[in-house]
Amino acid sequence: MHYDTLIIGAGLSGLAAGIRCAYFDQRVCVLERHTTIGGLNSFYRLRGRNHDVGLHAVTNYAAPGTKTGPLSKLLRQLRIRWEDFALCEQVGSSVVFPGATLRFTNDFELLQQEIVETFPEEKDNFQRFHSHLLEFNELDLHQEVQSAREVVGRFLNNPLLIDMLFCPLMFYGSARPDDMDWNQFVIMYKSIFMEGFARPYKGVRPIMKTLVRKYREVGGELRLRAGVNRILVEDGRAVGVELDNGERLTADRIVSSAGSVETLKLCDDEAKASSEPRLLEPGDVTFNEIIDVINVQPADLGHDRTIIFFSNSESFHYRRPDAPCDLQSGIICSPNNYQYDEPLSEGCIRLTALANHHYWLNLDEADYEVAKAEWTAKIRETALTYLPDYREHILDTDAFTPKTIRRFTGHVNGVVYGAPNKSLDGTLPVKNVFVCGTDQGFLGIVGSMLSGITMANNHCLT
Structure with missing residues (x-):
């Protein structure tokens, strides 16, 4: 079977790339190893309840009808209606460090006001920094890599303010320990602080199902339980794939959302x-x-905060911890605290902590379950510094680790944000193979879809 484009992975970026290709009458097939779609942003049902895998928030929020910005762009490119995603804005979030709190909503003026009140000596510096950031073109796919720490340090002097700005952006998008690429810092700064958080009432399901419906409507083929065993290369050029079952498919090009290393x-x-x-x-x-x-x-x-990013130390460390999990920082997310027309039927608290993948990936099954229960309790105990003690109200708990991530995504080391070195233009050393998604470099729910769209536009439709 021959295709114009084969796409590896039925996540957000892969499906978005498939829709663009199919719109232009390409014969396109999305190949997914697992039995369901979504990848890092999938969903599942456990003990009678629906859960999202990775969704804390949709970043890059824009009000319905907005003509500019990443969200409106992707809706136009995929020909999807605003109401298909039905996004509800956050109530309000916070970054909390010892002795300082910065609140923010989808109105950027609140964060600016918080910074001026908490760090008055940095007022002018922050304005210069913000202006410099707005002048940068983060969508230039051929830019040189710059350290965000180095760039931010040229403008801001207070290390606490610097770490408080980096904390949410790293937690929601950095594959690089203790730093970010400057272009990714700009992407995340705009998507979190300037545009803000939203969430569909029913979680990630309506987004994923809308993408699959649209993809099939325009003639795309989706194959589940169709893992790629290897990419077929002849004379340095990809010509197709061999599936886990031995079947071979040929194609003019391959777009992979599996990650550049993978x-x-x-x-x-x-x-x-x-x-x-x-x-x-x-x-x-x-x-x-x-x-x-x-x-x-x-x-x-x-507890009325949508998301709290916290650090127990003034110096924020974002790296693989020596312990199984880092109890010095984390994320507290409540899917309930969005501006819904009616409340969710049950309450939910999601807690996130940095993890040591070496530890979790090398446990045998019996030790793994014991360790997961132990560290779940420890992470929860740490989070209770920042929210009321809700433990007597718990109805059910689920938890995942790097081992879970590796099992369902195939990502080396069970990482969430892929490799530290991105391929912004999507190219790899093998001709006719292009990467989209996490290792291309556009991040978040909206960013992932834009990554698939951009790679399809640049490499499949020219």
Whole structure:
């Protein structure tokens, strides 16, 4: 079977790329190893309840009818209606460090006011920094890599303010320990602080189902349980794939959302040997996450924040911890605290902590379950510094670790944000193979879809 484009992975970026290709009458097929769609942003049902895998918030919020910005662009490119996503804005979020709190909503003026009141000596510096950031073109796919720490340090002097700005952006998008690429910092700063958080009432399901429906409407083929065993390469050029069951499919090009390291591992030894060493360096930053279902609304207990990013230390460290999990920082997310027309039927608290993938990936099954229960309790105990003690209200708990992530995504080290070195233009050393999604570099729910759209536009439709 021959296709114009084969796409590896039925996540947000892969499906968005498939829709663009199918719109232009290409014969396109999305290949997914697992039995369901979504990848890092999938959903599942456990003990009678629906859960989202990775969704804390949709960043890059824009009000319905907005003509500019990432969200409106992707809706136009995919010909999807605003109401298909039905996004509800956040109530309000916070960054909390010892002795300082910065509140923010989808109105950027609140964050600016908070910074001026908390760090008055940085008022002019912050304005200069913000102006410099707005002048930068983060969508230039051929820019040189710059350290965000170095750029921000040229403008701001207070290390506490710097760490408080970096904390949410790193937690929601950095594959690089203790730093970010400047272009990714700009992307995340705009998407979180300037545009803000939203969420569909029913979680990620309506987004994923809308993408699949649209993809099939325009003639795209989706194959589940169709894992790619290797990419077929002839004379340095990809010509197709071999599936896990031995079936071979040929194509003019391949777009992979599996990650750059993972995609190159599917190619032959000659292709890997010709790759720059940086492209074969896997990510090292990942997380444990807990989902606690409770029998009350979090706001009824006094917790009305949508998301809290916290650090118990003034110096924020974002790296693989020596311990199984880092209890010095984390994320507290409540899917209930959005501006819905009616409340969710049950309360929910999601807790996230940096994790040591070496520890979690090397446990045997019996030790793994014991360790997961132990560290779930420890992470929850740490979070209770920042929200009311809700433990007596818990109805059900689920948790995942780097081991879970590796099992369902195939990502080396069970990482969430892929490799530290991105391929912004999507190219890899093997001709006709392009990467989209996490390792291309556009991040978040909206960013992932824009990544698929941009790679399809640049490499499949020209």
